[in-house]
Amino acid sequence: MKKILLISICFIATSCAELQQIANTIPIATGLDNATIASGLREALDFGIDKQVTKLTHKNGFYENNLVKILLPEELQKVDNALRDIGLGSLADEGLKVLNRAAEDAIKEATPIFVAAVKEITFNDAKNILLGNDNSATSYLKNRTNSALYLKFNPVIKNSFSKVGADKIWTNIINKYNAIPFTNNVNPDLTDYVTNEALKGVFTMIGQEEKQIRTNTASRTTNLLRQVFALQD
Incomplete structure (x- = not known):
């Protein structure tokens, strides 16, 4: 009799665990419709722009951020090496x-573009x-x-090149390199x-905030974020 009771309890416990697992995969049971969830995703992306992308607009926002720092393209790495070899x-x-300065300057002008896109x-x-996954919305x-x-964004970058003097500096660099025998x-x-x-840097930083909201409940600072992202916990 005791064995039958024990087996029954184990069966019930196993069944409950399986049922809970199944329930956890059915977000529709929460009553949130697609429009509400979409609003939550947009709000998370907006937070990414407001809290993370704005960091890129500060001096050294790109240059001292290893996640987004702009390095030289492959064809210019030989230019860099050659200039250093001749003491430049x-x-x-x-x-x-x-x-990086041009990118930092351009982000200031372009932030409304990203807000509108969201x-x-x-x-x-x-x-x-x-x-x-942690950056699916991004x-x-x-x-x-x-x-x-x-x-x-391209014309904004072009204008920023001129504003920070990058066009003149790189014309000088390329001319000096091209003059090397x-x-x-x-x-x-x-x-x-x-x-x-x-x-790429902008999306990287937006993705950082989305991951934070997904993995840290304290980052869900609005009712909508708490309500929507609770579904994926």
Whole structure:
């Protein structure tokens, strides 16, 4: 009799655990619809822009942040090495720094572009995105907006190159390199390169905030964030 009772208790306990596991995978039971979940995802992305992307606008926001620091493209690494070999290391350092300065300056002008992109994005399958990995919403935003953001952001970067003097410094660098005997001339499109790197940096920082909201309940500072992200805990 005792054995039967013990088996029954174990069966019930196992069944309850399995039922709980199944229940945990059904977010619809919470009553939150797709529109509410989408609003929560947008709010998380907005927090990423407000709390993380704004850090990039400060002096050295890119240059001293190893997550997003813009390094030289492959074709310019030989330029950097050649300048250092002939004693122009300080010029090479300045060249790298102004690329990051241009990105920092451009982000100040471009932040409204990212805010608008978040407001306009439609999460067709918000529940799956919510239950995805730590930066699913950020990845979704990037995939849906990167091309359009590039077109808007590129002229901002070009203008920032002029504002921080990066265009003059890099013209000087490239001319000095091209004058070195036995080197192949280079003429890289730095505006295109920095645009892509700056956009990558923006999405990296937005993703950092999304991960924080997903993994740290204390970061959910609004009712909407608490309500929506509780589903993926």
